[in-house]
């Protein structure tokens with residue numbers, strides 16, 4: 302959805318992830334970019350260059366926080382110290398919404414540093430939703446949860462991934478960061494129809510969309526974020542914005558990062574799909 | 588499942604076929620992980636097992652170029668694998684991964700012998716750099732803050748982005764030599780393999796007591812050699828001693844002029860902060 306309560310009623314366009322190799326270019330050339338997504342954890346530090354760069358970026362650009370360590374699906378309770386640090390950053394960036402993943406990644410304080418898939422059970426959905434509520438109440442900012450790419454599945458699962466995602470976000474009354482690349486990667490790894498996934502989620506809750514590149518191996522796809530967006534993912538993206546409306550869109554490029562210009566140009570390809578959708582809407586209205 | 592993800596890999600960076608208790612790992616993992624038509628449950632979890640190790644080893648590899656040069660790539664990898672088995676990450680950020688490496692090296696000397704002391708010094712030195720990089724910078728102390736306070740009551744705090752090290756080896760010089768060698772490798776378009784050889788060709792230093800302050804200035808990390816008495820003074824201040832007590836640790840051989848010059852430099856660098 303363009304602007305809704307899950308993205309703080311903003312109407313952001315196409316953004317890219319803020320990454321270290323581009324710092325120099327951005328600070329010197331000040332290119333026009335609608336918004337940047339930052340990885341919260343990179344800036345959850347006490348000082349030094351990361352915060353200096355962030356403050357300089359904040360003077361010029363709109364920034365949205367994306368996290369990788371809240372682990373809504375981990376049984377561990379949210380860590381208060383961690384949340385306090387995160388909240389300090391939320392105040393610094395004035396992020397209109399904050400996202401993290403529908404996954405787990407730690408047990409009793411031991412971390413995998415990965416976004417591990419969950420068993421899709423009602424019990425897990427209830428527990429996860431409760432944790433999202435706790436985090437949101439503490440941070441006082443709208444939350445969007447992101448679907449992850451996955452390579453494994455569990456015998457325990459009682460439903461599809463999109464049914465699970467739906468149950469979690471409805472119980473938590475939170476938004477969705479819909480990663481269409483992750484849907485595509487998982488659809489190939491788990492043999493489901495990605496369009497059924499897209500049609501199956503509550504569209505009015507989608508506050509943001511991710512696009513990214515992935516890598517094809519013989520027996521599975523890997524979510525590598527080191528390529529341009531592949532065609533089937535663009536097609537899914539087009540379908541997603543037809544369903545959800547034109548939504549804040551962000552390109553993730555995290556490895557073998559090319560020049561700023563290349564990354565930004567890749568992200569701006571989304572404009573063509575957005576134009577199509579707008580035109581189609583205009584035609585139906587006429 | 589976490590155990591299945593973080594357990595050590597076997598030969599060829601593949602998941603081990605045996606679970607730690609001796610059962611076939613497939614039996615254990617297939618009880619919870621479902622197969623698809625192309626991969627068994629075991630093989631699907633293996634993807635995560637491998638990624639865990641690539642991610643954590645990569646992170647340490649990048650943070651510890653000096654230690655790599657001390658040990659050579661092979662021994663370095665063996666060391667950090669053993670380290671991660673003993674100390675899996677306990678922090679939300681990979682930044683903290685090397686935190687306990689120095690102590691681990693000293694405790695597990697067979698992995699680094701006969702270079703244990705040098706390796707431990709290097710690990711301490713490289714960890715100090717990680718810490719200084721993003722530690723807080725508190726409001727620096729100004730002369731006005733201390734004027735009129737007698738030394739016997741004055742306690743000076745050191746900035747969190749200053750780390751003091753007392754080492755047996757001059758690892759700072761060695762680290763610079765390794766960096767230089769790597770840069771020369773880059774300049775001559777050498778491939779990664781020959782860069783590794785280059786970095787190993789830098790001779791390991793001889794033992795020589797070395798006192799260092801690793802610190803941050805305008806966003807960059809620097810290391811500054813200290814005289815032993817200067818190191819003692821700063822260490823005493825950091826531990827909460829008064830100025831008078833701290834200066835007394837310098838010993839009789841040190842001239843008051845010298846101490847004054849040190850303090851001028853430290854004030855100039857902004858090393859002291861308000862408590």
Ligand SMILES: [Fe+2]
Nearest residue numbers: 447480511553
């Ligand atoms: Fe994503």
